[in-house]
Amino acid sequence: xxxxxxxxxxxLELLKSFGQETDALHxxxxxxxxxxxQEFITTLSxxxxxxxxxxxxxxxxxxxxxxxxGRASGDVILFLNDDMLAQSAAWVG
Numbered sequence: 273x274x275x276x277x278x279x280x281x282x283x284l285e286l287l288k289s290f291g292q293e294t295d296a297l298h299x300x301x302x303x304x305x306x307x308x309x310q311e312f313i314t315t316l317s318x319x320x321x322x323x324x325x326x327x328x329x330x331x332x333x334x335x336x337x338x339x340x341x342g343r344a345s346g347d348v349i350l351f352l353n354d355d356m357l358a359q360s361a362a363w364v365g
Contacts, residue, residue, distance in 0.1 A: 281312040282354040287319065289358040298346040303327045303336045 283302055290297075302316055305327045316322050325343045327336050337351055 281309075281315060284312070284315060286352060286354060286356055286358070287322075297321060299323055299344065301325055301340045301343050303340045305331065305336070 300322045302322060303325045304313055317324055323343060325339055327339050341349055
């Protein structure tokens with residue numbers, strides 16, 4: 273996503289905002305589409321617990337959520353948009 277004139281991987285910023293609380297997460301599924309820059313895919317794929325799932329076709333938020341949910345193996349699913357940041361790492365626990 274462009275923030276001003278700078279491309280930022282907001283999913284990465286969201287994950288950083290969790291702090292050490294990501295240890296409590298079973299997996300983090302990122303549904304990437306054709307607009308996701310390759311550099312972001314490379315960075316995210318190197319992170320522990322991150323699972324990348326491809327999405328093709330025109331943008332459809334609900335379908336992307338369903339793709340992510342279909343890939344999930346945990347008992348609880350938390351849907352987050354990539355433009356969110358946690359105010360406190362403890363909020364997810």
